[in-house]
Amino acid sequence: MPSKSSKSLNNKFFDINDEATKTSNISYYFNLIAIIISLCINFFILYWLIKVEKCKCANIDEGLYLKEWYMFLIVYQILFSIYMIAYNDFEPSGVLYMISTIISLIAFVMIVRLLIYIHKLKEIKCDCGMSVRENIIYYFYIVGYSIALFIILLAILGTLFLHR
Numbered sequence: 371m372p373s374k375s376s377k378s379l380n381n382k383f384f385d386i387n388d389e390a391t392k393t394s395n396i397s398y399y400f401n402l403i404a405i406i407i408s409l410c411i412n413f414f415i416l417y418w419l420i421k422v423e424k425c426k427c428a429n430i431d432e433g434l435y436l437k438e439w440y441m442f443l444i445v446y447q448i449l450f451s452i453y454m455i456a457y458n459d460f461e462p463s464g465v466l467y468m469i470s471t472i473i474s475l476i477a478f479v480m481i482v483r484l485l486i487y488i489h490k491l492k493e494i495k496c497d498c499g500m501s502v503r504e505n506i507i508y509y510f511y512i513v514g515y516s517i518a519l520f521i522i523l524l525a526i527l528g529t530l531f532l533h534r
Contacts, residue, residue: 398458401454402455405447405451405454408447409444409447409448409451411510412440412443412444412447413444414503414506414507415440415484415507416437416440416441416444417503418500418503418504418507419433419436419437419440420437421498421500421503422491422498422500422504423437424498425496425498425500427491427494427496427498428491428496428498430487430490430491430494432483432486432487432490433487436480436483436484436487439476439480440480443473443477443480446473450470453466481511484507484511485508485511485512488504488507488508489508491504492504492508
């Protein structure tokens with residue numbers, strides 16, 4: 371008669387779902403960390419926008435609605451995160467996918483507007499004691515977009531040369 375420990379060991383050995391569960395847990399924690407990092411970045415940008423808004427030289431047209439957008443984005447991300455965590459569903463589908471796509475496109479436009487705003491502030495030499503935060507945001511997005519564009523370029527070149 372096999373012992374209880376060898377029986378559980380045999381069941382674990384033949385359990386196919388055990389590896390899928392580990393992968394699912396890793397994916398869950400990765401998505402959770404990505405959400406937290408994204409929220410931290412958006413809070414950092416919103417904090418900078420609120421602080422720089424008090425400066426007279428920062429009231430230019432390029433900064434219009436940036437603060438409001440980041441407030442909305444943070445609320446949206448929190449609500450979306452609560453939904454994803456509650457239902458353990460990190461793959462948006464249906465209407466949620468369409469809403470996420472639209473918000474992603476608007477976010478892209480607003481990030482470009484933020485970069486233009488920061489660039490204009492640098493041009494008019496509006497410092498207001500926020501230049502370190504401003505540079506962190508500016509170069510973070512410049513480097514991020516450069517890496518993304520490089521990956522897209524590599525993907526396009528890869529598909530062109532692989533299909534010949």
